Amino acid sequence: MTTHSFAKITPRKIAIVGAGQAGLLLGCALLHQGYAVTLVTNRTAEEVWSGKVMSSQCIFDQALQIERNFGMNQWEAQCPNVNGIGLTIPTSDGKGEMAIHWRARLNACAQSVDQRVKMPGWMTEFERRGGDLRIENVEIPQLEALTESHDLVLLAGGKGEIVNLLTRNDARSPVRQPQRQLALAYVTGMERSGPFECVNFNLIPGVGEYFVFPALTTQGSNETQACDIMVFEAIPGGPMDRWADVKSADQHLDVCLGILRDYLPWESERCANVQLTDANGILSGRVTPTVRNPTLTLPSGRVVMGLGDAVMVNDPITGQGSNNATKGALHYFDAILRNGDKPFDKAWMQSTFDGLYEGYAEPVIRWTNSLLFPPPxxxxxxxxxxxxxxxxxxxxxxxxxxxxxxxxxxxxxxxxxxxxxxxxxxxxx
Structure with missing residues (x-):
């Protein structure tokens, strides 16, 4: 793990609510620096492993290097590598031909580890490093108790009523409603494509997008397996928006395969023998890209700070969600260590988040949002x-x-x- 040159201080108490990419990574990194860290989540590791998939994460090299530096790359040797990006735009005549098609290598590989694999593993690592892992629901009374007993409380959960208490920053959130109906399927049996593994993007003008890439997922109660993640981004109400009446996992997959047959025959050919990794390997829904204000003042007057998806939610179209969360965790880690023995007050929280947003996140969000609209x-x-x-x-x-x-x-x-x-x-x- 990379060492930092910050002066050693009396260990401070940090509480993190939410056991996702940002919260667990930051918690484990702070434990390694001698901080006392409490992490609160509402699901056990076993419940996460056996539950529904949560995302279509693909993490690129800069973010992977952060995981390596913090000693959190437990699956790197077994996870399939993504070595490039491919882009295809079909012709507009509906004949199933490619108008634009290219593939290019990444300078360093990307990887995707199913969060059902990663988060249970990181929860185990968090406890191994001496962290206090608590399984409970958190509402305002629990936040109040945490702020009484900890120097800093970070709210890192990306969903639920508690996160909605962090107010939307309208100036930083120009997209006001979901621009895509999202659906994904984790599958095995897909034929390989091209000389090296890619995130294969297919952009269908006026219809939506489809991208697919290899990943590592669960198998049974404690094993892992390679898979592919199929991600569909349908323009709401358009011809690709077909999941509203889906009642089962098998029907979900049938809808996905039907879209490929209709619009992307070169992708459909790869899928002759695909099957779902498991009944929980599907997901559908909509996302409103949102940047929230980073602080929440509790009735007591004490302040909680947002982290990760709690403060920045991107549409998955560019695959930046887990990358943003990872880079955000590093930014907060450095800011916490730099702050030394000084209070983690509201001004520090706002300044820390503004540094992340203005220094990194804003251009990422602007680029991601641009892809939700017809390209110039x-x-x-x-x-x-x-x-x-x-x-x-x-x-x-x-x-x-x-x-x-x-x-x-x-x-x-x-x-x-x-x-x-x-x-x-x-x-x-």
Whole structure:
């Protein structure tokens, strides 16, 4: 684990409500630095393992490196690698042909570990490092009790009424309603595609998106297995929005496969022998992209701070949710250590979150939200150029690792067209 140069202080008491990517990672990292950490969640490790899938997480190298540095990469050796990004846009005539298609390698691999595997493992690791793990529901009285006994309380749960007490920041949340009907399926038996494993993105104009990538998931009561995660993003009310009347896991998968047959025959061909990993390997719903204000003042006047999905919820279309949570955990970790013996007051909380949002999250959120709307002409030209310009394709692909790079061209038509022209001249030379 990477060591930090912060001065050693008297161990302080930190409480984290929520056992997800951000909360567990931060809790384990603080324990390693000598902090006394309490983590409160409403499900046991066994309940998480045997429950429904929670996400379609794909974590890219920068975030994976944070896990490595904190000694939290327990599944790296057995998890399939994602070595590239592929992009396909079908022709608009409905004939099932590709108008744009390319694949590009990532500079370093990505991985996806089912949260039903990861969170139970991290809960075990949290207790192994000396953490106090409590299984209970948390409402205002429990938050009040935690703030009485701890120096800092972080609310890291991404769902539920308690999280909604963190108010929406309208200025930072320009998207006001869900832009996609989401559905995913964890499957085995999918045929491999291409010379290296990719996140294969398929963008169907006016209909929605489909992407698929390899992952590691549960098998039985305590084993793991490789799988693929199929993710559908349907424009609400459109021809791909077909899950409203689904009553069973098998019916859910049938709807997914029917969409592939109708719109993406090259993906359908890979799925002739797929089957669900388990009856709980499905999920559907809608997400409103939201940035919340990071502090909650309790009736006592004491203040709780939001972390991870509790304060920033992205649409999964760019696969940045777990990456944002991981980088957010590191940002909070550094800020907590820098704060030393000083109070974790409301000003510190706001400043810490603003540093994360302005320094990293804002450009990621802006890029993610942009993909929920029809692409401007210069982006279509760029994606088409990438078919014949490997350097363009590779830069676009590696932006998933650090999406801040998109800020230098994605939103600027002149910058994009200048880059396209430069690449065209380079190929002609």
């Amino acid at each position: 002409d210069h982006i279509v030209r760029l994606l088409a150029t990438a078919q014949h310009a490997p350097r363009v394709a590779q830069r676009i692909a590696n932006g998933f690792n650090d999406p801040r790079d998109y800020g230098s061209y994605w939103f600027d038509e002149d910058a994009t067209d200048a880059w396209i022209a430069q690449e065209s001249q380079s190929r002609a030379a």
